Amino acid sequence: MGTNQFDENSYEQTLIALFQEMGYQYECGYDVERDYREPFLAEDLRKGLRRLNPMVSNTVLEDALRLITNVNEGTLEQRNEQLMDYLQSGVEVKYAEDGRSRTELVKLIDFEEPVKNDFKVCNQWTVIERDKIRCDMVVFVNGLPLVVIELKSPSRDETDEEDAYLQIKQYQQKCPSLFVYNAFSVISDMLTNKAGTITAPEDRFMEWKSKNGDYDTTAVADYESFFEGIFPIERLSDILQNYL
Numbered sequence: 001m002g003t004n005q006f007d008e009n010s011y012e013q014t015l016i017a018l019f020q021e022m023g024y025q026y027e028c029g030y031d032v033e034r035d036y037r038e039p040f041l042a043e044d045l046r047k048g049l050r051r052l053n054p055m056v057s058n059t060v061l062e063d064a065l066r067l068i069t070n071v072n073e074g075t076l077e078q079r080n081e082q083l084m085d086y087l088q089s090g091v092e093v094k095y096a097e098d099g100r101s102r103t104e105l106v107k108l109i110d111f112e113e114p115v116k117n118d119f120k121v122c123n124q125w126t127v128i129e130r131d132k133i134r135c136d137m138v139v140f141v142n143g144l145p146l147v148v149i150e151l152k153s154p155s156r157d158e159t160d161e162e163d164a165y166l167q168i169k170q171y172q173q174k175c176p177s178l179f180v181y182n183a184f185s186v187i188s189d190m191l192t193n194k195a196g197t198i199t200a201p202e203d204r205f206m207e208w209k210s211k212n213g214d215y216d217t218t219a220v221a222d223y224e225s226f227f228e229g230i231f232p233i234e235r236l237s238d239i240l241q242n243y244l
Contacts, residue, residue: 002128006150007153008136008152008153008154010136011154011188011190012123012136012148012151015022015087015149015151015223016121016123017138018139018224018227018228019037019121019139019227019231020121022232022233023115023119023232023233024119024120024229024231024233025118025119025120025121026062026121026122027120027122028033028122028123028124029063029122029123029124029125029126029135029138030124030136032122032166033052036126036127036128036132037127037128037129037132037209038069039127039145039154039175039177039178039181040069040140040143040144040145040181041120041140041143041144041145041182042069042143043143043144044118044120044140044142045065045069045143045144046061046065046143046175047118047143047155048108048117048118048142048143049061049064049065049108050108050115051116051144052107052108052109052110052116052142053107053232054103056106057121058097059095060095060104060106061106063090063095064092064093064106066200067086067091067093068083068086068091068108068144069170070122071083071086071180076172076176076179076180076198077198077199079176079180080179080181080182080198081178083181084127084179084183084244086108087108087144087146087183087240088240088241088244089110090105090106090107090108090232091105091106092104092105093105093106104221108142108144108223109141109142109237111237111240111241111243113183114233114234114237115233117140117141117142117233117237118140118141118142118143119140119141119233119236120139121137121138121139121140121141122137122138123138124136125137125138125145127175127177128175128179129175129176129177129178130173130174130175130176131171131174131175132169132174133174133175133178135148135149135150135171135178136149136150136151137149137151139231139236142157145178145181146181146182146183146240147182147183147185147186148168148171148178148179148182148185149185149186149188150164150165150167150168150171150185150186150187150188151164151183151188151189152164152187152188152189153189154190154191161187161189161194161202161205162191162202164187164188164189164224165187165202165205168185168187172198179198182197182198182238182242183197183239184196184200185197185243187205187215188226190223191208191212191222191223192207193222193226193227194206194207195230197209197244199221207226208225208229208230209225209226209229209231211224211225
């Protein structure tokens, strides 16, 4: 289908189908009953902690949950760095047992067996903090909103990647709590597709031009090469563990 036949909603639905083909669950943000002040999927996060840490007590898991969902000290960049450390290394929870101080390491993601994690994509994801925002798409891993995707219509000449980038920056100002959990963001109008972290200026948002590492026949980062290059479950897990 040519880009002139796509509007933003059609493109969004195309990407949702693509994510489902890659093994992601899908929920429409309008249908998720939740507190809009929480940027994460609270129940998915709680279930993920229990599933990945079967030998850890409920008390320790609740302490870990509090640490994960209340990263409040420092700048947004410092809070994001703390959460990424939790993501990659686990959360150290100190507790007392039999009069002695102990430490338990709680995993947020199973990097050894990525399929054991809960990968989900939601569209029209609302968050309320300093202001109300609604993200086009958000990718969750075990309930954590790790990727924000901002789309622009492929058929509108008057909008471009700069508009998508500025939208992401506005979201960061209005709802910084969402970006505490942000591994990276994506800006896409189907023809131009780029990814960057919360501190990246627009010229540091980069294309991804290959699905499998073979660049011989890929001159541009078309949307399929981009999304199928980054978001297969095992590859995204590798990026989260080793390349942030």
